Amino acid sequence: MVTCDALIVGGGPAGSTCAWQLRRAGLDVMVVDAATFPRDKVCAGWITPQVVTALRFDTEAYAGRRTCQPITGFRVGLIGGRGETAVAYDRPISFGIRRCEFDHYLLQRADARLVLGAPIASIRRERGQWIVNDEIRAPMLIGAGGSGCPVARMLNGVTHARPLVVAREAESRIDGADAESLAIEPEVPELFFCRDLQGYGWCVRKGEYLNVGLGRLDPRSLPAATVRFIAFLEARKKIPPRFPWRWRGHAYAVNARPPRRIVDAGVLLVGDAAGIADPQSGEGIRQAVESGLLAARTIIEADGLSSRDRLEPYAARVQARFADAPISGALGRIVPDSVKIVLAGLLLEAPSFVRHVVLDRWFLHRHQLALET
Numbered sequence: 001m002v003t004c005d006a007l008i009v010g011g012g013p014a015g016s017t018c019a020w021q022l023r024r025a026g027l028d029v030m031v032v033d034a035a036t037f038p039r040d041k042v043c044a045g046w047i048t049p050q051v052v053t054a055l056r057f058d059t060e061a062y063a064g065r066r067t068c069q070p071i072t073g074f075r076v077g078l079i080g081g082r083g084e085t086a087v088a089y090d091r092p093i094s095f096g097i098r099r100c101e102f103d104h105y106l107l108q109r110a111d112a113r114l115v116l117g118a119p120i121a122s123i124r125r126e127r128g129q130w131i132v133n134d135e136i137r138a139p140m141l142i143g144a145g146g147s148g149c150p151v152a153r154m155l156n157g158v159t160h161a162r163p164l165v166v167a168r169e170a171e172s173r174i175d176g177a178d179a180e181s182l183a184i185e186p187e188v189p190e191l192f193f194c195r196d197l198q199g200y201g202w203c204v205r206k207g208e209y210l211n212v213g214l215g216r217l218d219p220r221s222l223p224a225a226t227v228r229f230i231a232f233l234e235a236r237k238k239i240p241p242r243f244p245w246r247w248r249g250h251a252y253a254v255n256a257r258p259p260r261r262i263v264d265a266g267v268l269l270v271g272d273a274a275g276i277a278d279p280q281s282g283e284g285i286r287q288a289v290e291s292g293l294l295a296a297r298t299i300i301e302a303d304g305l306s307s308r309d310r311l312e313p314y315a316a317r318v319q320a321r322f323a324d325a326p327i328s329g330a331l332g333r334i335v336p337d338s339v340k341i342v343l344a345g346l347l348l349e350a351p352s353f354v355r356h357v358v359l360d361r362w363f364l365h366r367h368q369l370a371l372e373t
């Protein structure tokens, strides 16, 4: 039997961030992941300023041979709409990364003991210790296994009733000739809202890669909405005619009430396992990183104790950090479609609304300072 102070299930941004902080505090940490790294993850790969600061992410040192696309503006419109509203910032306001590179980098940097290519087969608790896969024993267990996390299932059962973002994306390298002919700039990703405001599509150039996708709060209409979105992008020369569409789909829970149980004796959930992605933008990397930090802070303050009451402050911290997530999905469901189409069209043509509400508030959360590390 191998032992450690903290065992983290899942080596995505939530797990690696938690591991990084616990290692910095001197704990013996193991990360178990079903995948071998580098592994990819279905994602547009947009990271916001709070992520860069909280991770102490040196974008220049990271870039080297990896993709790290500075984003200095956005174009925002309606799928099928007449045009887009452009918003520019005077410095990089976000970055576009590739998850196969980013997640691998963070996991290596965490400096934890890694057990990769090892799906979780069993979790049991004996005399205040967790025993995972009959091989690893630890007093602290952190569930960071994303939307299908086995630790989250153990704590909450299967939670079908929660609002889910269902999304599909395709990412591929674009060759020189195609890149030149595209009407989309690398520094300025484009976002297009669905007319019923139940989701949005994106078209993002990250260095030599193009990433196109669509996310919705309504799973049944995703295939038809994707077809409409692609036709719209083609007509506007936003995507090359020979783009190899290898769609990858995924569903994950957004922050909603009642919150999931994310704390119990000796166990915490972080990232998608905690169901805290942003319901407005679908952003989940920031929530993964920040919950990883908050979990590590709570474990360090508990000073070797892992009773439920010592870990309970974590739930309050997560609640305080993500409680103000807006609920446009719910609003979208009660406003009739005919009203939404007119309203959305008008609002998305107003530069001030697009900059201050859609981008600064809903997508970039500029009112929230980054967490200290």
Ligand SMILES: Cc1cc2nc3c(=O)[nH]c(=O)nc-3n(C[C@H](O)[C@H](O)[C@H](O)COP(=O)(O)OP(=O)(O)OC[C@H]3O[C@@H](n4cnc5c(N)ncnc54)[C@H](O)[C@@H]3O)c2cc1C
Binding pocket: 009, 010, 011, 012, 013, 014, 015, 032, 033, 034, 035, 039, 041, 042, 043, 044, 045, 046, 047, 118, 119, 120, 144, 145, 146, 147, 148, 149, 150, 167, 168, 169, 213, 215, 249, 250, 251, 252, 270, 271, 272, 273, 277, 282, 283, 284, 285, 286, 288
């Ligand atoms: C199409 C799409 C686009 C997105 N775009 C963005 C974006 O641009 N920006 C953004 O911020 N967010 C985006 N998100 C959300 C974001 O990808 C997730 O919120 C984020 O990856 C959550 O990180 P995590 O560490 O919690 O989980 P994950 O990144 O999913 O990592 C979980 C890890 O756990 C491992 N694991 C799972 N099950 C087991 C098991 N049984 N045993 C062992 N290991 C296991 C997995 O192999 C994986 O490595 C997008 C999501 C989708 C679907």
